[in-house]
Amino acid sequence: MTHQALGAGVERGGSVGLVETRSVRLFTEERPFVLASGETLGPLDVAYETYGTLAPDASNAFVVCHALTGDAHAAGHHGDPEHVGWWDTMIGPGKPVDTNRLFVVSSNLLGGCKGTTGPSSPDPRSDRPYGLRFPLTTMSDLVEVQRALLRHLGVRRLQGAIGGSLGGMQVLQWELDHPGEIDDAVLVCASARLTAQNIALSAVARASIMKDEHWAGGDYYGSGSRPDVGLSVARMLAHITYVSEEALQTKFGREQRGDGRPTFGIDFEVESYLEHQGQKFLERFDANTYLYLSRVMDYFDPFADEAAAIRRLLDSRTRWLLVSFDSDWRFPTSHSTQIARVLRAAGRDVTHREISSPWGHDSFLLPVAEYLDLVDDFLGGR
Amino acid sequence: MTHQALGAGVERGGSVGLVETRSVRLFTEERPFVLASGETLGPLDVAYETYGTLAPDASNAFVVCHALTGDAHAAGHHGDPEHVGWWDTMIGPGKPVDTNRLFVVSSNLLGGCKGTTGPSSPDPRSDRPYGLRFPLTTMSDLVEVQRALLRHLGVRRLQGAIGGSLGGMQVLQWELDHPGEIDDAVLVCASARLTAQNIALSAVARASIMKDEHWAGGDYYGSGSRPDVGLSVARMLAHITYVSEEALQTKFGREQRGDGRPTFGIDFEVESYLEHQGQKFLERFDANTYLYLSRVMDYFDPFADEAAAIRRLLDSRTRWLLVSFDSDWRFPTSHSTQIARVLRAAGRDVTHREISSPWGHDSFLLPVAEYLDLVDDFLGGR
Numbered sequence: 001m002t003h004q005a006l007g008a009g010v011e012r013g014g015s016v017g018l019v020e021t022r023s024v025r026l027f028t029e030e031r032p033f034v035l036a037s038g039e040t041l042g043p044l045d046v047a048y049e050t051y052g053t054l055a056p057d058a059s060n061a062f063v064v065c066h067a068l069t070g071d072a073h074a075a076g077h078h079g080d081p082e083h084v085g086w087w088d089t090m091i092g093p094g095k096p097v098d099t100n101r102l103f104v105v106s107s108n109l110l111g112g113c114k115g116t117t118g119p120s121s122p123d124p125r126s127d128r129p130y131g132l133r134f135p136l137t138t139m140s141d142l143v144e145v146q147r148a149l150l151r152h153l154g155v156r157r158l159q160g161a162i163g164g165s166l167g168g169m170q171v172l173q174w175e176l177d178h179p180g181e182i183d184d185a186v187l188v189c190a191s192a193r194l195t196a197q198n199i200a201l202s203a204v205a206r207a208s209i210m211k212d213e214h215w216a217g218g219d220y221y222g223s224g225s226r227p228d229v230g231l232s233v234a235r236m237l238a239h240i241t242y243v244s245e246e247a248l249q250t251k252f253g254r255e256q257r258g259d260g261r262p263t264f265g266i267d268f269e270v271e272s273y274l275e276h277q278g279q280k281f282l283e284r285f286d287a288n289t290y291l292y293l294s295r296v297m298d299y300f301d302p303f304a305d306e307a308a309a310i311r312r313l314l315d316s317r318t319r320w321l322l323v324s325f326d327s328d329w330r331f332p333t334s335h336s337t338q339i340a341r342v343l344r345a346a347g348r349d350v351t352h353r354e355i356s357s358p359w360g361h362d363s364f365l366l367p368v369a370e371y372l373d374l375v376d377d378f379l380g381g382r
Numbered sequence: 383m384t385h386q387a388l389g390a391g392v393e394r395g396g397s398v399g400l401v402e403t404r405s406v407r408l409f410t411e412e413r414p415f416v417l418a419s420g421e422t423l424g425p426l427d428v429a430y431e432t433y434g435t436l437a438p439d440a441s442n443a444f445v446v447c448h449a450l451t452g453d454a455h456a457a458g459h460h461g462d463p464e465h466v467g468w469w470d471t472m473i474g475p476g477k478p479v480d481t482n483r484l485f486v487v488s489s490n491l492l493g494g495c496k497g498t499t500g501p502s503s504p505d506p507r508s509d510r511p512y513g514l515r516f517p518l519t520t521m522s523d524l525v526e527v528q529r530a531l532l533r534h535l536g537v538r539r540l541q542g543a544i545g546g547s548l549g550g551m552q553v554l555q556w557e558l559d560h561p562g563e564i565d566d567a568v569l570v571c572a573s574a575r576l577t578a579q580n581i582a583l584s585a586v587a588r589a590s591i592m593k594d595e596h597w598a599g600g601d602y603y604g605s606g607s608r609p610d611v612g613l614s615v616a617r618m619l620a621h622i623t624y625v626s627e628e629a630l631q632t633k634f635g636r637e638q639r640g641d642g643r644p645t646f647g648i649d650f651e652v653e654s655y656l657e658h659q660g661q662k663f664l665e666r667f668d669a670n671t672y673l674y675l676s677r678v679m680d681y682f683d684p685f686a687d688e689a690a691a692i693r694r695l696l697d698s699r700t701r702w703l704l705v706s707f708d709s710d711w712r713f714p715t716s717h718s719t720q721i722a723r724v725l726r727a728a729g730r731d732v733t734h735r736e737i738s739s740p741w742g743h744d745s746f747l748l749p750v751a752e753y754l755d756l757v758d759d760f761l762g763g764r
Contacts, residue, residue, distance in 0.1 A: 037643070136644045196630035196652045197622065203653040204618045207660070208590065210646065211611040229593040236586045237619055240579065248578035254683065261419070262518045262681050264592065264673055270578045271585040278589070291646055299644050301636065 012372065013094030015084065016051040019076035023047050023115055026148045029124050033145065039135040043124065046149050047072045047115020048107035051091060052099035054154065061155040062097060063146060063182075064090075064106040065163030065170040067364075068238075068293050069285055071114035074106040075099075089367045090162070096375035097162060105153065110145040111137050111293055113286035120221055120286045131218035137292060139173040139300050146170070147178070160184035160379060164364035165191075165331065166293065169300050172339065176302050176309060179316035186375055188323045188364040191335040192303050192342070198330070201241055202294045205234035209287045218288050231287040232278035239277045244327035244360035303342050313346035321378040322352040323364075323371060330361040351378065394754065395476030397466065398433040401458035405429050405497055408530045411506050415527065421517040425506065428531050429454045429497020430489035433473060434481035436536065443537040444479060445528060445564075446472075446488040447545030447552040449746075450620075450675050451667055453496035456488040457481075471749045472544070478757035479544060487535065491552075492527040493519050493675055495668035502603055502668045513600035519674060521555040521682045528552070529560070542566035542761060546746035547573075547713065548675065551682050554721065558684050558691060561698035568757055570705045570746040573717035574724070575683050580712070583623055584676045587616035591669045600670055613669040614660035621659045626709035626742035685724050695728035703760040704734040705746075705753060712743040733760065 025045050027033040032042030049072045054061065064074050064087065075091035077084050091097040091104055108116035111134065119134040150156070161171045161182045168190025175185060191198070209215055212230030220226050240248075252270035266272045303309050320343055324336040333354045340352040355371045357363040363371065407427050409415040414424030431454045436443065446456050446469065457473035459466050473479040473486055490498035493516065501516040532538070543553045543564045550572025557567060573580070591597055594612030602608050622630075634652035648654045685691050702725055706718040715736045722734040737753045739745040745753065 132646065138644075193636070195627060196634040196636065196650075197627040199636070199650050200622050200630060200652050200656055203650070203656055204615060204622065206646070207618060207657070208615045211615060213611070229595070233586060233590045233593060233615065236589060240582050240586065245577060245579040248582060252578040254575070254578065254581070262520075262677050264514065264588070264677065268578075268581050268585070268680065270582050274582055274585055275589070295644050295646065298650065 013092050013098075015081070015088065016076035016092050016099050018079065019049050019051065019073070019085075020078065021047050021049050021072050021115055024149065024152055026145070026152060033148070035135055036138045036140045037135065041117065041135060044110070044117045044145065045115070045121075046107050046117075046145060047112075048105060048149055049073060049075070049085075050106075050153070051075050051104040052102050054103040058155050059157070060101060060103050060159050061150065061153075061157070062102040062104045062159050063150070063161040064097065064104060065146070065161065065167035066106065066109060067163070067165040067167045068290070068297070069281070070167070071112065072106050072108040072116075073114075075104070086365060089365070089372065090375065096372050096379055097160075098380070102159060103155075105150065105155070107146055107149050109142050109293065111142075111289055111296075113289040114284075116145070118286070119218065119288035119292060129219075129221040131221065131288060134288070134292065137296055139169055139296055139302070140177055142170050142296065143174045143177060158182045160186065162186035162188070162375070163190070164188040165361065166297055169297065173300070173302060175316065175318055176312055179313050180318055182318050184319050184321070184379055186321045186323070186378065187336070187339065188371075189325055189328050189331045189336070189361055190322070190339065191300075191331040192339045193301050193335070194298055199298050201237070201330075202298055205238055206291055206294060208233045208237070209291060215287060220287075227287045228282050231285065231290065232282055234290060235281040236274045236278040239274060241330045242361045244329065244358055246327060246358045247360055250358065303338070306342060306345075309342060310346040313343065313348060316346070316348065318348065319378075320348055320350040321375065322350065323374060324352070324354050325357045325360065325363040325368075325371075326354055327358050328361045328363065395474045395480075397463070397470065398458035398474050398481050400461065401431050401433065401455070401467075402460065403429050403431050403454050403497060406531065406534055408527070408534060415530070417517055418520045418522045419517065423499065423517055426492070426499045426527065427497070427503075428489050428499075428527060429494075430487060430531055431455060431457075431467075432535070433457050433486040433488075434484050436485040440537050441539070442483060442485050442541050443532065443535075443539070444484040444486045444541050445532070445543040446479065446486060447528070447543065447549035448488065448491060449545070449547040449549050450672070450679070451663070452549070453494065454488050454490040454498075455496075457486070468747060471747070471754065472757065478754050478761055479542075480761070484541060485537075487532065487537070489528055489531050491524050491675065493524075493671055493678075495671040496666075498527070500668070501600065501670035501674060511601075511603040513603065513670060516670070516674065519678055521551055521678055521684070522559055524552050524678065525556045525559060540564045542568065544568035544570070544757070545572070546570035547743065548679055551679065555682070555684060557698065557700055558694055561695050562700055564700050566701050566703070566761055568703045568705070568760065569718070569721065570753075571707055571710050571713045571718070571743055572704070572721065573682075573713040574685050574721045575717070576680055581680050583619070583712075584680055587620055588673055588676060590615045590619070591672060597669060602669075609669045610664050613667065613672065614664055616672060617663040618656045618660040621656060623712045624743045626711065626740055628709060628740045629742055632740065685720070688724060688727075691724060692728040695725065695730060698728070698730065700730065701760075702730055702732040703757065704732065705756060706734070706736050707739045707742065707745040707750075707753075708736055709740050710743045710745065
């Protein structure tokens with residue numbers, strides 16, 4: 001049956017092939033990272049991958065920003081060509097983010113759980129994992145850590161940056177904090193301001209985790225017990241919001257697994273699918289990281305002072321491509337429209353396109369031909 | 383602050399005043415209720431309320447069917463006039479379901495937790511609560527228990543029946559099982575077939591309950607421990623789907639409670655609201671009842687054999703009013719449209735009206751003037 005990702009389309013371009021996730025210590029306890037809040041954090045390690053070759057003048061760097069549950073492994077494979085990175089449709093030789101000409105950097109976010117320092121990392125003050133003693137972060141903090149990585153790699157400007165959902169929010173924050181540092185910015189189903197419903201959905205996911213007694217105030221590491229129930233339920237809920245009603249209906253409808261007699265087991269195919277998504281997630285994600293990164297999204301509101309935001313962008317030369325999907329009900333097109341409006345008010349060159357795709361918010365990860373062509377044209381047109 | 387129900391409008395009519403919930407044993411262990419599955423259940427007690435006076439010829443009986451988390455206490459109060467039943471806007475002297483002329487019967491559903499036999503009731507085979515040994519039920523079972531109550535009250539035909547959401551589904555099943563037994567049928571934001579997304583949302587709610595280790599396979603009664611975490615998270619999630627995005631945005635937006643510095647507490651007003659909804663629910667509802675009644679909804683598919691359904695209704699004289707709300711995304715208007723289409727194919731007299739209301743699925747419980755007028759006109763017009 002049907003545990004594959006939803007979606008379909010045409011693959012294009014080649015693969016970056018075998019890649020590895022590397023790690024670098026960008027800050028130490030003695031020379032820590034200073035967060036926007038003024039708090040400090042060190043040591044700070046960042047896990048990252050690169051695809052393509054940096055030009056001698058470092059002019060071809062391109063950043064990929066991951067979404068809530070992403071990681072550094074965006075493209076290529078780690079040994080098994082059947083298991084590729086989460087944005088392999090987007091990144092590779094001949095693909096929209098073309099590694100034949102770009103040097104692509106993808107890193108795990110600050111607060112993450114796939115190699116970058118986060119709540120599961122050891123706190124040097126105690127040598128125990130941080131848990132909730134890890135500092136609360138902001139979108140700017142996520143950006144600054146990526147900028148520090150780029151400095152380490154010898155990069156000071158970006159030919160481009162791309163991100164979907166939380167990834168796109170980082171690109172927008174990047175521009176506001178460092179206007180013009182990115183030449184071409186691509187935001188896919190992003191938002192500059194979560195609605196009450198968006199926050200509510202995040203709040204339920206967090207409540208599910210934090211009310212799980214195995215969460216233990218965030219200090220579950222090494223206890224042999226984790227908030228797996230809370231995290232899996234959070235993922236099941238989130239997953240419903242990542243796909244459209246139409247996609248679920250087309251793929252599963254009311255298809256049943258049993259003999260038609262009701263039970264409290266997995267009677268419907270859609271139940272099996274969700275259960276699988278929830279369980280699979282436990283193998284790769286940390287509950288506290290879910291809390292930290294979802295909270296960053298809740299608070300992200302870069303246009304709260306719209307006039308100030310516009311003033312900051314007046315002298316930027318960044319070109320913008322905004323993509324939304326008509327079936328995305330987590331961050332619908334109206335969110336991208338709002339971003340486009342403010343960017344245009346600052347005189348920026350903005351293309352905003354709504355793509356028709358039945359797959360909802362998840363479309364940004366899927367091989368939707370019109371979408372990939374659009375990004376390809378935009379990035380290739382420079 | 384803002385823990386009141388969403389919604390606003392104009393109250394009309396009077397109150398039925400002080401009422402009491404009564405209980406009757408309709409079936410015994412020796413003469414049990416026979417479910418559609420062939421299983422038997424006894425004793426079976428039903429909790430119910432009545433409003434108004436039964437005419438000597440028993441011609442003025444009217445049934446109110448409750449939704450997933452409702453109970454028998456639909457109108458009036460139990461001593462404190464400030465705390466009225468869940469459909470007091472609809473039922474009372476001079477209200478759409480007019481107790482000046484109707485004898486209104488409202489009962490707690492089979493499998494419920496507010497007085498009618500359900501999973502929390504003692505199983506005579508063991509004298510311990512049933513838990514998951516309570517039989518799985520169908521929509522027809524819920525209807526037959528209500529019909530048995532009416533027989534007990536001396537009623538054989540209904541001047542009318544009304545229900546919202548799961549309540550409307552019961553009215554529809556009633557007509558299919560006993561065509562023409564109801565003169566006037568009112569279905570409010572009902573559905574004849576849950577979508578994959580509907581089932582998915584129910585599945586996550588159930589998973590939240592059943593994965594809570596305090597659920598204990600359903601045998602938590604008397605243990606001093608209950609699946610409160612699972613049930614409260616289920617309620618928080620469900621609540622998001624009962625209100626529209628617009629209603630949440632209007633009422634809460636991004637309003638914050640704290641000083642703007644992120645925490646993992648209740649930072650946003652919408653978080654406070656959801657938390658309150660989740661906790662309040664624990665005082666009045668049983669987790670196993672949530673499982674049983676939500677499963678009945680998943681399986682409800684009375685038009686699976688559409689031709690057979692139409693044939694059954696050809697000789698019915700029941701008049702239909704279907705109401706949906708434009709902001710309801712749990713059971714949107716398309717669900718009512720489908721019901722209307724099949725009823726009309728059987729030659730039935732059907733009025734379907736979509737009411738504009740910002741309050742989503744919950745609108746059916748709220749004093750939306752156009753909606754109450756519509757029901758009033760329909761029921762008063764006979």
